[in-house]
Amino acid sequence: MTNSRDVWVFGDYRNYFQNRVTLQLLARGRELAQAQEGELCAVVIGHDLQQWVDEYVAHGADRVLALDHPSLTAYQGETYTSLLVDLARERKPAVILVGATSFGRELAARAAKRLGTGLTADCVDLRLDDQGRLVQTAPGFGGNLLAEIVIPRHWPQMATVRPGTFQELPHDYERQAPVEWLPLPAGLKPERVRLVKSERLAPREQALETAGVVVCGGRGMGSKKKFRNLVELARLLGGQVAATRPVVYARWCEEGALVGQAGRQIKPQVLFSFGVSGAIQHTAGIGGAPFIVAVNKNPGAVMMQMADVGLVADANQACLALIRELKKRLRS
Numbered sequence: 001m002t003n004s005r006d007v008w009v010f011g012d013y014r015n016y017f018q019n020r021v022t023l024q025l026l027a028r029g030r031e032l033a034q035a036q037e038g039e040l041c042a043v044v045i046g047h048d049l050q051q052w053v054d055e056y057v058a059h060g061a062d063r064v065l066a067l068d069h070p071s072l073t074a075y076q077g078e079t080y081t082s083l084l085v086d087l088a089r090e091r092k093p094a095v096i097l098v099g100a101t102s103f104g105r106e107l108a109a110r111a112a113k114r115l116g117t118g119l120t121a122d123c124v125d126l127r128l129d130d131q132g133r134l135v136q137t138a139p140g141f142g143g144n145l146l147a148e149i150v151i152p153r154h155w156p157q158m159a160t161v162r163p164g165t166f167q168e169l170p171h172d173y174e175r176q177a178p179v180e181w182l183p184l185p186a187g188l189k190p191e192r193v194r195l196v197k198s199e200r201l202a203p204r205e206q207a208l209e210t211a212g213v214v215v216c217g218g219r220g221m222g223s224k225k226k227f228r229n230l231v232e233l234a235r236l237l238g239g240q241v242a243a244t245r246p247v248v249y250a251r252w253c254e255e256g257a258l259v260g261q262a263g264r265q266i267k268p269q270v271l272f273s274f275g276v277s278g279a280i281q282h283t284a285g286i287g288g289a290p291f292i293v294a295v296n297k298n299p300g301a302v303m304m305q306m307a308d309v310g311l312v313a314d315a316n317q318a319c320l321a322l323i324r325e326l327k328k329r330l331r332s
C-alpha cells in the first residue's frame, strides 16, 4: 500500500513519436493527479536532458526527476530498470505511466516485475475509481472486448498507453516547476547487453499519428493496384495513407500503415475509410477521429454506422471520383 497520490510519467524522449506519447501521458496524468490532489511528476533518464525537462514542465509536470549522465545516453534495459525501480521504491508513487513504445513496453514490464506489481499493457483509457485505484481500460481476449482492469492490492499502479490515445496539453513555456537533478547511484551493475548500432525511425513512419487527414483502405478496395489510388487521393488531400490488417497482410501497402490494436493509433481531423468493415481491432486505433467519411457497399457495416458521412458505393469507384473532382478543383 502507498500513501502517495503522485502520478509519474516516464519521459520517453528519444524521438518525436516517443516524445509525443510522453506529452500525451502528462495530459492524462495531470487529470489523474489533480483528481486525487497528488503531484504529476515526469521521470527522465538519459543525457543532455535540459530541453526535455523544459518540455515536460511546459506540458504540465509539477516536478521533474532527472537522471542525466553520459553513460545513460543510450537506453539500457537493466540500468534504466534499476534506476526507475530504486526511485519508485524510495518515493512510492501511486501510479507510473509509460508510453507503449517498444522501449516503454520493455522498461515497464521489467520495472513492474521488480516492483512486484501488476501492469496493464496498451491501455486505451485510464481513470480513477472512488477508492483512488487506477481503472485501466485495455483490449482483451484478442481485442474482442474492452476490459476494465484494476490492480487492487499492489502499488504502484502501472500501465502502458499507446501513442495517440490521449491529447497533449498546449505547451506553456512560462510554467515553472521544481526539477531534481539526481546523481547516478554508485555500484550500478554493468549491462549484459551491448548496444551495437541504433537508427532513428524514418519521419514518414511517424507522420500517421500526427496527420490531419488520413485515407484508410480495407479489403474492400479489392487489389493492390486499386489501393494505390488511395495513395494518390491522400497526396491530393495532403494526408497520409493507412490500412487494415488484411491489406497489410496482402502486402498492398507497408506494415507501418496498419491502424488498430496491433498497429497505430491515429487522431486525424478527417478520416476517410474505404472498404473497411469496422472490426473492433481496427476501430480501437481510430477512436480520436472527430469526423469520419466511410465508403462501403454494405450500408450495415460497422464503419458506416460510426461515420459522420456514409456513402454506399464501390470503394475504388468512389476514390477515383474524388480524385477526379479534386484535380478539377485544383486546376480551376
Ligand SMILES: Cc1cc2nc3c(=O)[nH]c(=O)nc-3n(C[C@H](O)[C@H](O)[C@H](O)COP(=O)(O)OP(=O)(O)OC[C@H]3O[C@@H](n4cnc5c(N)ncnc54)[C@H](O)[C@@H]3O)c2cc1C
Binding pocket: 142, 143, 217, 218, 219, 220, 221, 222, 243, 244, 245, 246, 247, 258, 259, 260, 261, 262, 263, 274, 275, 276, 277, 278, 279, 280, 281, 282, 295, 296, 297, 298, 301, 313, 314, 315, 316
Ligand atoms: C488479435 C487481433 C488483432 C488485430 N489487430 C488488427 C489491427 O490492428 N488492425 C486491423 O485493421 N485489424 C486487426 N485485426 C483484424 C480485424 O479483426 C479485422 O479482420 C480487420 O480489421 C478487417 O479488415 P477489413 O475491414 O479491411 O476487411 P473485411 O472485414 O473483410 O471488410 C471489408 C469491407 O469492405 C466492404 N467491401 C467489399 N467490397 C467492397 C467494394 N467493392 N466497395 C466498397 N466496400 C466493399 C465490405 O462490405 C466490408 O465491410 C486483428 C485481429 C485480431 C484477432
